[in-house]
Amino acid sequence: MSSSSSRRWITLITKPGRPDSSRWKSGLGCDRPTTYPAECIYLATETAIVNNTIPGRGTSGQIPIMMAGTESREDSVNLTGKPKWKSQLLSCKGKLRVGTWNVRTLLQTGKLKELCDNAERYHLDIVGVQGVRWSGKDKIRHDSWTFIYSGRDDQKHEAGVGVLLSKRAADAVNSTDCISERLLKIRFKAGVTNLTVIVGYAPTEVANTPEKDEFYDQLNNILGKIPRHDMCLLIGDFNTRVGQDITAYPRVIGQHGMGDMNENGQRLLDTCSTHGIVIAGTIFQHKEIHKYTWTSNTVSRTRAQLDHIIINSRWKRSMTDCRAYRGADIFSDHELLISTITMKLAKPKSRGAKGKFATYKLNDRIMKERFQQEVKKHLIEENSQQLEIEEDWDNIKNGILHAAENTIGRIRHKRKEWISVQTEELVEKRRTAKAR
Structure with missing residues (x-):
């Protein structure tokens, strides 16, 4: 052939x-x-x-x-006879572990292997990486890991972001968008819902304003296009201090933040508030050493919470933990920040079948008079107030329903027995015949 x-x-x-x-x-x-x-x-x-x-x-x-x-x-059917594997990154029984880490550089020999070893040690599925410093955009394999990166196109080894994926995460990739050396978006077919991960590397506090504006304009544009039902994770080094003031942004930060808010923090909080996303590192109660993600190299050894994992509020309950792990080492001044996600689905709200009102009881003269008195009593009480037309109609409707509940009640349907009387008689005859 x-x-x-x-x-x-x-x-x-x-x-x-x-x-x-x-x-x-x-x-x-x-x-x-x-x-x-x-x-x-x-x-x-x-x-x-x-x-x-x-x-x-x-x-x-x-x-x-x-x-x-x-x-x-x-x-098609595969030759091995095994069923085709279906991605279940997000499930109610399993765990998805997502991390973010500013590694400062991956230009040095062996740095990528160190990164993979740390990801293996902490059982990570997805790791957002900042400070890659590789030029261009590409995808490479290292052992069982897949690394997708986005850098500058002018051969300058600055900034750069990437995402390291385990085998099961790489198999679930639906689309990848390398936007710039500071933003990368990747979408997964994750099972119950799709998962969109955005890796960001924001300019520092001392960067010029146009550079900051460009970054947050791109970020807002990406967040605005994410499907409403997707679980969205925004991870990375945002060089921000969001502080502890929960009163100003009650739906964005929790009660366990640290430090004082700076200008970059204000920008990030405004973005989170606009798109309904929550900073996970401020939700969970941990020791201070498990909150900060950066330590300065100066004598003062200043510590701050600069790296963040942010999730949309719709799926906030699915995140069970978020903290820094100081044991991970890649010769960086940033700590590895890890979150654990276990899918939690909302229980459907049951309306409860109340049944129809027993209107046949109104054929009884005494019951009919009781019902009329209940309705009249309610209407007299409500007519004493000056109400709008809609409010007046609601009161009349509620009065009639209230009177019906208190007088005639609802029809109670008795569940039909699954076995008939005739069948029970036949069973009894068989038992009698067997005893002879």
Whole structure:
């Protein structure tokens, strides 16, 4: 058969010994020989050449091929017989561990391996990396890890962001967008919902204003386009101090922040407030040493919470922890910040079937008079107030419903027995006959 790049699939049929090739027909719609065992039929690509090995029967060389139709690769059966793996990054039973780390540079030899070793040690699935300092945009593999990075295009080794993915996270990638040397977006098919991760590396406090404006304009543009039902994680080094003032931003920060807010912190908090996202590092109560993510190299050894993992408030309950791990080391002045996510879904609110009102009871004269008195009593009380038309109608409606609840009540449906009286009689007759 000639080689083809089309996604056509064929049936491989094998038989012990050397098959008679004259009996085979090529092309679509050919008949399947009945003399060949059904357990030896598989699906494979059109150009596949497979050696036939059947336990206890030896090897018969190449398998003759015939085409059995065309189907999509998603609906096909794999040769191993194992079910196709389905991504479950987010689930109610498993855990997703996401980290962020400013490594200062990955230009030095062996730095990427150090990063992978630390990710392996802390059982991470996704690691946002800042300070990569690689130029260009690309994806590389290192052992079982996949590293996607976005740097400058002018060969200047400055800034740069990336994301390190475990095998199961890499298999779940749906799309990647390398926006600039400071922003990278990646979307995952994560199971119950999709997961969008944005890796950011904001300019420092002393950077010029146009540079800060450009970064936050791009960030706001990205956040505004994320689907409403996606779980969104904004991770990275934002060079911000968000402080502890919960009264100014009650829906953005928690009660466990640290330090005082600076200008960059104001910008980040405004962005979070606009898009309904929450800074996870301020929600969970931890020791101070597990809150700060940066330590200065000066004599004063100033500490601050500059790196953040931020989640949209819709999925806030799914994040079970967020803290810094000082044991991770890659010769950086930043600590590794890790969050743990376990999917928590809201229980559906049951309205409760109240049933219909027992209006047939109004045929009774005494019950009818009681109902009329209840309605009249409510209307007299409400008519003493000057109300708008809508409010007046609501009061009348509520008065009638209230009177109906207190007088005639609702119909109570008795659940029908699953076994009838006739059946019970037959069971009793059988028991009596058996006792004789």
